[in-house]
Amino acid sequence: MPVVPINKKIACFHCGEDCPDVGVNIGEKYFCCRGCKTVYELLSDNGLIDYYSQEKLPGLKIGWAATNKFAYLENDEIKSKIVDFSDGKTGRLTLHLPQIHCSACIWLLENIQKLHPGVTQSRVNFLKKEATIIYDEASISLRQLVELLTSIGYEPRIALDNIQPRGKDNRKKILYLRLGTAGFAFANIMLFSLPKYLDSQGMISENLERFFGYLNIFLAIPVILFSAYPYFSSAYHGLKQKYINMDVPISLGIIILFFRSLYEILSQTGIGYMDSFTGLVFFLLIGKIFQQKTYDALSFDRDYTSYFPISILKIENRTETPIPLHRLEPGDIIAVRNQELIPADSALVSESASIDYSFVTGESEPVTVKKGDIVFAGGKQSGPIITLEVVKKVSQSYITQLWNDIGFEKPKQPSLTSYANRFSKYFTFGVISIALATVIYWLVVDPALAFNAATAVLIVACPCALALSTPFTLGTAQRILGRHKLFIKNSDIIERMAGINHIVFDKTGTLTKSKGTNVSFENGLLSDDQKVIVKSLVRHSTHPLSRKIYNYLENVEISEVDQFSETSGKGLSGFINGQEILIGSQKWVTGQQLALENNDLSTRVFIKIDDRLIGFFKIRTEYREGLNQVIDKLKDHNHFSVLSGDNEFEKPRLEKIFTDSTEYIFNQSPQDKLKYIKNLNNEHHVLMLGDGLNDAGALLTADVGIAISEDTASFTPASDAILDASQFNQLDKFLTFSKRSVNIILISFVISILYNTVGLWFAVQAQLSPLVAAILMPLSSVSVVIFTTLATRFTGKKLGL
């Protein structure tokens, strides 16, 4: 096959990517792969060639989907969950197609009836990236429909356990209806009130005046019953829980306006304030809709940028490749190592396994499962590497839920959020008292202004800024941190990070790199057989030293291991072909501890086969890049400690990196580390950095526990955050960023208080009409939200995040 000459780049006609060669083509049109060519042929055969004139290079490169991938869609139970409507003849379903990205996508997807006559109609919602398809169930099945979409590049993302509740759409609709009613009434009442406003000489007959008045009442009734209902309902529910929320003063204001106007019209003492009343409700509802849209736009719904990208080892064609969690499909075969988390509900393919469900159920007794049994997501497996077949797709939110849930509730320190909550309670109470005081004052001085002032007070005061600023700031911060590979369990952690003044580092795997270091074998060479034996044993362990040895022994085969066992801090053992293998620390493997002659700064891993000492691996410890700079930047505000399970030989090297006041403690067992942190907790705010393997307890006890991870799935629920090892040198920036985010929240508190003070000042003096107050209120909450979000993003940018 002729290769494309170097100086000439050919772009695929369909998707625009570079073509590696000129082999795949139709006439003068070249394609990068058979997939793109197939889609092109499909489109041109069915008269859809206009697809390419909608946009430039609209095509998407598709991967080859396994043909059995969508077999589960033939299952009736699953079908009923996905499909909106089905009566045997016509079916209707809405699919989420994240690949929708341009107008050509809309065009193509709305024309798929040309690709298969079974499709009756299809409609795309671009912003939601959804397509609603109506199809004839007799001509095309659900599975075929999904496969059809996949073949043109739009593979639907089907998540069985988090289907969007349909109620969300209905709530939006009703809000629009309420708004429409209020607006309608507002406009007409204003028109009908105009004659009286313009009638300075009293020329309108009394009858007409009364007529207009009754008309106003008639129009205002649906407003108070229908449009204003959400405020009443929210206030009522709050009061039932003995909790005064912000809708209480608003409801009071609305009720006062309405009934006062009603009284005035019926008793003919005035024309009432129905126009203000309906206008108030109208603007309040606009504010509500606008707030909702702003929240949706800024919403930090945790997409894959803020979730920890757990990667799973997928076994395909006898090779193991890591894939991210969300690409796991039912039917995939995966491998789970010792101490790793089961990522999704699966059936056991290996003979047996021992699973610890303490993260899910709290039970720490491991459960033994046999081949064919179902193993549930969240369980931790101990023992040799096991193979599983995925049965149910898991949503990332489930794993994060686990992360947040069982057994890992730290004692709640007073956080900003709870301050905000208490403040808003007192705030509302205070506002009502001020309103009462205002009414009483004005009734005495100038009754006409009295309740105008009171309503203004009730409406202008807005504690919503307090409730909003914390989640928005922290949510934005969390997203920014997630983009830089610091994945946080929940946004409260950021508050805690801001208060840190003491950092504890675990040594192995945290300060030292796990990957890419110097590994050499001493005392001779390993024979090929011995290499196989070593590699087979270390394969089951996720200890950094095991991984290093595993990676070092490239192109070596693996054989089966019996009775694998790993002793934390000591070593591994197992049987291969009847031979007993021991791999681990010198003391554990040989029973003796020779005098240290390591002035070459390395760790030794000893190998023993059938009681014969073969030799040891010398693994030179390399410290992470940027460690010096990070410590340098952090030392002004923090104390340091280094804990290690190793012995002291690294101390001289560490002393050069850290400060004089740093504490170094060696030969620590996991319990020792935990005790150390507990002691520290009494006087300091502690951040612990570990690799999550043998310091889980310590991570849990510290105020903030961050697990450093290279690219594995050794996920530690005990940590509050997971930091990708490549971003270790940004640690100082992350801590500074969290401090500044907390500052932003405090600033927004101050802004909100200022705003309220000014607003109340004018309202109390009856210089603020309720209408203006109604406009100011949503304005203030939206401005706080925008301010905090932008300020957080700006702060991030300034720090280089």
Add this chain to the structure above:
Amino acid sequence: MSIILLLIGASLFVAVCFLLAFFWAVRNGQYDDTYTPSVRMLFDDEVDNK
């Protein structure tokens, strides 16, 4: 001047009809997606060359 009663009545009636039409439009789902129709209307109609 009492003709104004009839006039107001009639105009209110028409206005209410429009309100009801709005209600119908919202419930019919016309406000669910306000973006895609703006793209959709720019597509060319089928030119039947076959």
